[in-house]
Amino acid sequence: MNPAKELLNTSLLLSLLVFRFCISLDTISPNQPLKDGDILVSKGETFALGFFSPGNSSRRYIGIWYHNHKVPQQTVVWVANRDSPLSDTSGVLSINGHGNLVLKSKNRSTPIWSTNASVSSTNNSMAQLLDSGNLVLVLPDNQRVTWQSFDYPTNTLLASMKLGLDRRTGLNRSLTSWKSEDDPGTGTCSYGINPNGYPQLFLYKGGTPLWRGGSWTGRRWSGAPNTLPNLTNLSFVDNQDEVTAMYGATDPTVFTRVVLDESGTLHRLTWNGNKWVEFWSFPGECDTYRECGPSSNCNPYEPDNFRCTCLPGLEPNSTRDWNMRVGSGGCSRKQGASMCRNGEGFVKLVRVKVPDTSVARVDMSLSLKECEQECLRNCSCTAYSSADETRGGIGCLSWHGDLVDIRTFANAGQDLYIRVDAVVLGILLYYVFLFGRCYFRKQLCAITFSDL
Numbered sequence: 049m050n051p052a053k054e055l056l057n058t059s060l061l062l063s064l065l066v067f068r069f070c071i072s073l074d075t076i077s078p079n080q081p082l083k084d085g086d087i088l089v090s091k092g093e094t095f096a097l098g099f100f101s102p103g104n105s106s107r108r109y110i111g112i113w114y115h116n117h118k119v120p121q122q123t124v125v126w127v128a129n130r131d132s133p134l135s136d137t138s139g140v141l142s143i144n145g146h147g148n149l150v151l152k153s154k155n156r157s158t159p160i161w162s163t164n165a166s167v168s169s170t171n172n173s174m175a176q177l178l179d180s181g182n183l184v185l186v187l188p189d190n191q192r193v194t195w196q197s198f199d200y201p202t203n204t205l206l207a208s209m210k211l212g213l214d215r216r217t218g219l220n221r222s223l224t225s226w227k228s229e230d231d232p233g234t235g236t237c238s239y240g241i242n243p244n245g246y247p248q249l250f251l252y253k254g255g256t257p258l259w260r261g262g263s264w265t266g267r268r269w270s271g272a273p274n275t276l277p278n279l280t281n282l283s284f285v286d287n288q289d290e291v292t293a294m295y296g297a298t299d300p301t302v303f304t305r306v307v308l309d310e311s312g313t314l315h316r317l318t319w320n321g322n323k324w325v326e327f328w329s330f331p332g333e334c335d336t337y338r339e340c341g342p343s344s345n346c347n348p349y350e351p352d353n354f355r356c357t358c359l360p361g362l363e364p365n366s367t368r369d370w371n372m373r374v375g376s377g378g379c380s381r382k383q384g385a386s387m388c389r390n391g392e393g394f395v396k397l398v399r400v401k402v403p404d405t406s407v408a409r410v411d412m413s414l415s416l417k418e419c420e421q422e423c424l425r426n427c428s429c430t431a432y433s434s435a436d437e438t439r440g441g442i443g444c445l446s447w448h449g450d451l452v453d454i455r456t457f458a459n460a461g462q463d464l465y466i467r468v469d470a471v472v473l474g475i476l477l478y479y480v481f482l483f484g485r486c487y488f489r490k491q492l493c494a495i496t497f498s499d500l
C-alpha cells in the first residue's frame with residue numbers, strides 16, 4: 049500500500065476518533081444510542097446527561113447534572129431509573145421502534161426503564177437535552193414533544209419546571225426525596241400541590257404534612273415570604289386545564305434550584321461560582337405543620353416567651369400543657385361566649401401566614417368589605433382574609449371551624465380577621481383607650497365592628 053495513502057487513512061481515522069471524542073452531542077437518535085461512559089451535553093453546556101454512581105454506591109443510574117464546565121462538583125438534578133439501578137456498566141439508553149427512550153442492560157431482554165410516550169410507532173423520535181435541564185422526546189417532523197423529564201421530577205425543581213396537576217391528563221408532578229445520598233430511589237418525603245379547597249403547596253413526610261407552603265397570594269406563597277426576588281419570578285395557574293406552580297429564572301446566567309433532601313427539608317440554593325449557597329430552607333421555626341395546635345398562633349420572634357398564643361377570645365385547651373410550653377393541644381373558645389348575632393366583630397392580626405386553606409371557602413368576586421359581611425352573616429364563620437394580596441387585596445377566603453397552622457412573619461404576611469365576641473371586643477377597645485393602640489399579646493391588631 050502507498051505509505052502516503054496509509055498515513056492519510058490513519059490521520060483521517062485519528063481525526064475521526066478525535067472528532068467523535070470531542071463533539072458531545074445533545075441528542076439520542078435511533079441510530080445514536082448512549083452507552084455508559086458517554087454523555088450528552090446541552091447546547092450551551094449547562095447540563096449533561098449520562099450514567100453515574102451516587103455517593104459511595106457503585107450502582108449505575110442515568111442522570112442529568114450541571115455540566116462540570118459550569119458546576120465542577122457533581123450536582124444531579126434528575127434521575128431516570130431511580131428505583132431500578134444497574135449493577136454493571138453494560139447499560140445503553142436508546143430509542144426503540146415505538147419512539148420511546150429505553151434503558152437496557154446486557155443481561156436482560158426487557159428494558160430496565162422506559163418512557164411511556166404514546167407515539168404511534170415511529171422510528172424518528174429523538175431525545176434532546178435542553179439547556180434548561182429538560183430531556184425532551186420530540187418528533188422532528190412537527191417538533192411535538194411527546195415526553196419530557198420535567199414532567200417526572202425527582203428531588204429537584206429547576207426554573208420553568210411545573211409542580212402540580214394537569215387536569216386533562218391527570219399527571220401530578222411533585223418532588224420526591226432520595227432514599228439517601230447513596231441511593232436516589234424514591235424516598236419518603238414529597239412536595240407538591242394539594243388542590244383541596246384553595247390550593248396550597250405542601251411538604252409531606254411519610255404521607256403526613258410536615259410543612260405547608262400555603263396558598264398563592266398573587267405574589268408569593270403564603271408560607272414562604274422569602275422568595276429570591278431579583279433572580280426568580282414565581283407564578284401560579286389554576287384553571288380548568290391545570291393547577292400548577294413554577295418559578296422562572298430572571299437571570300439565566302445564575303444557577304438556582306430547589307431541592308428536597310432525605311430528611312424532608314426543602315432548600316433554595318444558588319451557585320456563586322464556587323459553591324452552592326443556601327438562600328432559604330423550610331421548615332424553620334414555627335413552620336412545622338400544626339406546631340401550635342388549632343386556633344393558636346406561632347410567633348418565633350418572641351424568644352423569651354412561649355411561641356404559641358391562643359387567638360383572641362380563646363384559651364388553651366390544656367392550661368397544664370400550656371404551662372409546660374406544649375402547644376400542640378391548641379385552644380378553644382371560652383365557655384358561654386356568644387358568637388352569633390350578639391355584637392361580635394373582628395380582630396385583625398397582621399403579618400401572618402393565613403390558616404390552612406384546604407378547608408377554606410373562596411370567592412374571588414368579593415371585596416374585603418363584602419367578605420367581612422359574608423363572614424359575619426354566617427355564624428359558623430370563624431375568620432376571613434383577602435385571597436390575593438395584590439392591588440390592595442382581592443377575593444375572599446373564609447374559614448368555618450378550627451383555624452390551623454397560623455404563624456407570624458417579621459416583614460411579610462397577610463392580614464387575618466378573626467371573629468370575636470362582644471366581650472373580647474370590649475376588652476380590646478379598653479386597651480385601645482388606655483394605650484392608644486390595639487395590642488393583642490404583643491402583636492399589633494385592629495378591630496372592626498359588626499353592623500348588626
Ligand SMILES: *[C@@H]1O[C@H](CO)[C@@H](O)[C@H](O)[C@H]1NC(C)=O
Binds near residue numbers: 229230
Ligand atoms: C462515603 O464513604 C466515606 C468513607 O466511608 C464516608 O466518609 C462518606 O461520608 C461516605 N459518603 C456518602 C455520601 O455516603
Ligand SMILES: *[C@@H]1O[C@H](CO)[C@@H](O)[C@H](O)[C@H]1NC(C)=O
Binds near residue numbers: 134135136153155
Ligand atoms: C448480569 O449477569 C451476571 C452473571 O449472571 C451478574 O453477576 C450481573 O449482576 C448481571 N447484571 C445485571 C445488570 O443484572
Ligand SMILES: *[C@@H]1O[C@H](CO)[C@@H](O)[C@H](O)[C@H]1NC(C)=O
Binds near residue numbers: 161162163164
Ligand atoms: C410505563 O407504563 C408501564 C405500564 O403501564 C408501567 O409499568 C411503567 O412503570 C411505566 N413506566 C414509567 C417510566 O412511567
Ligand SMILES: *[C@@H]1O[C@H](CO)[C@@H](O)[C@H](O)[C@H]1NC(C)=O
Binds near residue numbers: 145169170171
Ligand atoms: C423502523 O425501522 C425498522 C428497521 O430499520 C423497520 O423494520 C420498521 O419497519 C420501521 N418502522 C416504522 C414504523 O417505520
Ligand SMILES: *[C@@H]1O[C@H](CO)[C@@H](O)[C@H](O)[C@H]1NC(C)=O
Binds near residue numbers: 213220239
Ligand atoms: C398531587 O401530589 C401532591 C403531593 O404529593 C398531593 O398532595 C396531591 O393530593 C396530589 N394531587 C392529586 C390530584 O392526586
Ligand SMILES: *[C@@H]1O[C@H](CO)[C@@H](O)[C@H](O)[C@H]1NC(C)=O
Binds near residue numbers: 277278
Ligand atoms: C434586588 O434589586 C433591588 C433594586 O435593584 C435592590 O435594592 C435589592 O437589594 C436587590 N435584592 C437582592 C436580594 O439582591
Ligand SMILES: *[C@@H]1O[C@H](CO)[C@@H](O)[C@H](O)[C@H]1NC(C)=O
Binds near residue numbers: 298
Ligand atoms: C419570568 O422571567 C422570565 C425571564 O425574564 C420571563 O421569560 C418569564 O416570562 C417570567 N415569568 C413570569 C411568570 O413572569
Ligand SMILES: *[C@@H]1O[C@H](CO)[C@@H](O)[C@H](O)[C@H]1NC(C)=O
Binds near residue numbers: 366
Ligand atoms: C381539648 O381538650 C379536650 C379535653 O381535654 C379534648 O377532648 C379535645 O380533644 C381537645 N381538643 C384538641 C383540639 O386537642
Ligand SMILES: *[C@@H]1O[C@H](CO)[C@@H](O)[C@H](O)[C@H]1NC(C)=O
Binds near residue numbers: 428
Ligand atoms: C355557612 O357556611 C357553611 C360552611 O360553608 C355552610 O355550610 C352554611 O350553609 C352557611 N350558612 C348560611 C346560613 O349561609
